[in-house]
Amino acid sequence: MELATRVRERLPETIVARDEVTSVVAREDLVEVLGSLREDPELAFDLLSSLTATDWPGRSPRFWLSYELYSVAHRHRLRLKVGVDEDDPRAPSVTALYPTADWHERETYDFYGVRFDGHPDLRRILLPDDWEGHPLRKTEELGGVDTRFKGASVPPVDRRT
Amino acid sequence: MARDLDAMDPNATGEPRQETMVINMGPQHPSTHGVLRLLLELDGETVVSCRPIIGYLHTGIEKNCEYRTWQQGVTFVTRADYLSPFLNELAYCLAVERLMGVEAPPRAQVLRVLFSEMNRIASHLVWLATSGMELGAVSIMLFGFRERELLLDIFEMATGLRMNHAYIRIGGVVMDLPPGATEKIVSFLDILPGRIREYESLLATNPIWVERNSGVGVLSAEDAIALGVTGPALRAAGISKDVRKDEPYSGYETYEFEVATGDSADCFARFEIRLEEMRQSLGIIQQCLDRLEEPGPVMVEDPKVRWPAQLEVGPDGIGNSPAYVKHIMEVSMEALIHHFKMVTEGVKVPGGEVYQPVESPRGELGMYVVSDGEHRPYRVRIRDPSFVNLQAVPRMVEGSLVADAIAVIASLDPVMGGADR
């Protein structure tokens, strides 16, 4: 598809799967790439739909951020993936380009512990402010207490054998 | 002998004091939609700064989905945005079906569209009821819920539950419409247009409603796109973005309907847009009913994907059909084993990631699903429109009065279950 061709001119690591275009971007180039994707009149990705992370413990880099971009004018989508190491879980913040990333980045920090440099106010958003740990990491357990009823007891899903 | 209080204070300068007052609105408050907390800094009645604080309904749905099978994910995801459960399920199932390379049969797609549109009307009715009540029009609360009961009757007839139905499943829908449902939907389609006209005549020309909503909470198109706002708030600014038209799913490209837009970008425009969306949804429902006249399967045939049991309406409600239970218990051992495996282990979804957007009553509801080829989701991320739209509240509220903050939040229609997940 032509979107993939145009994107591949800038970002060589681009694949097309299931009608979606995904590109891998290095952490250092992220802000610049996003800026150029927005300024290009043929691409015009001006809406950041979603920004989140996935935890692959055992792979390196461990955390993979995914940025879902959408163009209101051209109605096409693009996904950018950025790998973040476990030892240095930091990524540049894109709130200057996309103010909507504010809360998305806070949520990613809340759930995974990935810090965003340049974020105006990076603190927890969904969990209590004094919560310890980053629950959505695969190394953290589900939590919860055993369900007890009439003498029997069932542990939460992740601890059942 | 009365003395001036300032004269008694040794530090008084004789000038009026300028102080701002910090007020906490919520999380338990009758006028914030659910458990939203607003930290308002007020100078008199004017809001100087507004910070929404969310997280009071955080449920850990995304983490919980990683420990359950793919089909069980439907029951979790449906409770995120609890006012549009069908749309949550639809986004999730469409995403998983894209990962598996499976498409639901045509009749299932028509049923999905039918229930999504009815859900849209139900959600807008709750919005109308609660917004009206928050701004003082208390009768609208009862009218909105009265209409919603008609819809909930239809939902209960078709899915067994009034809310949080697990109706749309991977591969189709779980059950066809029972006899009598079509007549009920037809009678609903007769009643509702008159009621919408009634709401319009009650509110749209009411001077109090117009005063409280016009010019309030203006959010320009550039600001809206920069803040990621979608849905009626973006369409009120003139941008016609609707996922049903831009990236159609489940057969929406074959239906005729219009996308309502406004141009004043204020709360009143959003009100008008939602009323218009209700009317357009009625049109789509009528088209769905016409297509439902041809029978067909409602779930894919592939035994590795479909939910094994057949459900039917029995004397005590919807449950497994007795004929199916007889089949697996007495007739076929393979069927029993297959049923057992499908229910406990579930389907196996090839590895990959997918982002599936749908148009929820509040905006673009996206489901980002990652699979690693196993029986359980690896990551389910719900891009909820309420979560993103609430970021625009400071922009819309700062500089206006406290009472306008309530009108703004009501016009955005946030559902905290979706914002906090």
Next chain:
Amino acid sequence: MPVERLEGFQAGKTADEAEEDVRRGILLTSLDRAVGWARKQSMWPVTFGLACCAIEMMATGAARYDLSRWGMELFRASPRQADLMIVAGRVSQKMGPVLRQIYDQMPEPKWVISMGVCASAGGMFTNYAIVQGVDTIVPVDVYVPGCPPRPEMLMFGILTLQEKVRSQGRFR
């Protein structure tokens, strides 16, 4: 004559004191019943709708399943003016202290209905984020299961609570 045959609260008193208590008890029983009836007939719930159950609670208060038949259509926003708290919905860890604070702000006598399985026992969300049953935070009088409970189920829970209140008019 020793008065061991009477109820527990009268053990250890002299005969005259016990007889005085019995006489006062007859008068107070009728007053108890009147107070219990009055309390149950006009309970005012505090608005504590959290999630999906809140929508069903609103539907119960709306026109079809009318809560004002039992004097409860007036949901007070301020806990100081309410005597019933219907915890409708899932209580997250962040909301727990708020729940306790609202409960503490309610004046006596107060009752709590835990509506839905999420409030009663954590529901389907046995995880880090949800309080596994609000009875770990506030004392609950009636549990109404369901996800969400139908309006009729909530009404049954309310009527059960009213029975409890009516028979429990403590005025001693």
